[in-house]
Amino acid sequence: MLFFVDTANLDQIREAVELGVLDGVTTNPSLMAKEGITGEKNILRHYRAICELVGENRDVSAEVIATDYQGIVEEGKRLADLHENIVVKVPMIRDGIKAIAYFAEAGIRTNCTLVFSAGQALLAARAGATYVSPFIGRIDDIGWNGIRLIREINHLYLETGYETAILAASIRSPLHIVEAAKAGADAVTCPMSALLGLLNHPLTDIGLAKFLADHEKANKQA
Ligand code: E4P
Numbered sequence: 001m002l003f004f005v006d007t008a009n010l011d012q013i014r015e016a017v018e019l020g021v022l023d024g025v026t027t028n029p030s031l032m033a034k035e036g037i038t039g040e041k042n043i044l045r046h047y048r049a050i051c052e053l054v055g056e057n058r059d060v061s062a063e064v065i066a067t068d069y070q071g072i073v074e075e076g077k078r079l080a081d082l083h084e085n086i087v088v089k090v091p092m093i094r095d096g097i098k099a100i101a102y103f104a105e106a107g108i109r110t111n112c113t114l115v116f117s118a119g120q121a122l123l124a125a126r127a128g129a130t131y132v133s134p135f136i137g138r139i140d141d142i143g144w145n146g147i148r149l150i151r152e153i154n155h156l157y158l159e160t161g162y163e164t165a166i167l168a169a170s171i172r173s174p175l176h177i178v179e180a181a182k183a184g185a186d187a188v189t190c191p192m193s194a195l196l197g198l199l200n201h202p203l204t205d206i207g208l209a210k211f212l213a214d215h216e217k218a219n220k221q222a
Contacts (some may be wrong), residue, residue: 001180002187003053003134004059005195006169008035008046010191013053025050026133026169026189028089028113044082051083061131063190064099072099078138080108081199086132091118097127110165121153125162128179128200129137131187135172136180147179154184174198 002023005016008031014176016022025049037046047062054060060083064075072095076088080103088103090221096112103110104127112124112132116139125133134153136146146168155165168180171190182190192221 001185003063003187003195004167004187006031006171006189006191008032008037008050010049010053010094010201013050015192016195017054022054022058023187024061024087024189025054026061026089026111026167028063029065040201044078046095047086048082051085054085056085057084059060059109059131060085061086061089061113063113064091065095066097067091069095069098071100072096073102076103076108076110089113089128089133092124097123100127100129101123112164113169118149118152118156121164121166122156122160122162122197123170125157125160125164129164131165131167132191133167133169135170136168136176137172139170140172150180150183150185175202180190 004024004026005013005019006026008027014023032043037043038147051060064072066072066075071088079088080086087109090100092112092114094157098109098167100112109130112129114131115121115132115134121132129160134149139146139149150168165186167187168185169187169189171177171188171194174194177190
């Protein structure tokens with residue numbers, strides 16, 4: 001399973017790169033706004049900086065703002081031309097699906113975002129999306145089961161033979177990452193807090209403290 005970070009913050013992306021386990025980055029308009037990146041020129045410059053920071057063969061999802069077919073196609077092409085890492089992130093709307101089909105024909109990789117049902121995931125795959133992003137945290141927030149949706153999409157893709165990768169998004173915790181992997185996600189995109197949370201176990205801390213104490217004791221005696 002691939003590990004992506006869900007942020008537009010360059011320091012956090014650098015931290016994930018340095019950890020040595022990063023496969024890519026996803027962003028969205030809210031995350032770009034959070035970093036204070038505004039205006040198309042600055043937005044494109046920031047995407048290029050992210051691509052250069054993560055290095056070769058790392059997917060960077062850059063989301064279109066346009067919601068009409070022509071606008072999505074034009075904006076998506078500008079994003080794709082920026083860097084070979086770019087995956088054009090397109091919302092799950094009628095014109096978005098049409099644009100994903102166009103991009104698939106043109107050899108431009110896409111991430112179909114804002115997916116909340118198995119039917120939406122099927123349509124995105126049929127249109128030729130490279131990734132589909134079910135938002136598991138937001139589904140849990142309204143009292144449904146995000147992980148169950150990942151399992152269902154995985155089952156459907158196996159049954160139908162669609163090759164679209166399931167990118168579990170809106171991850172809130174380390175447990176979400178583990179459960180998404182068990183449910184068949186091909187990738188997860190998560191905040192650094194959830195990614196770093198995978199490191200933690202109290203028995204690891206206790207065990208390491210004991211190893212070091214025993215080593216120190218023995219070496220003092222020697
Ligand atoms: C996915 O690509 C989105 O950027 C993201 O995962 C949304 O997460 P949120 O629900 O925490 O905003």
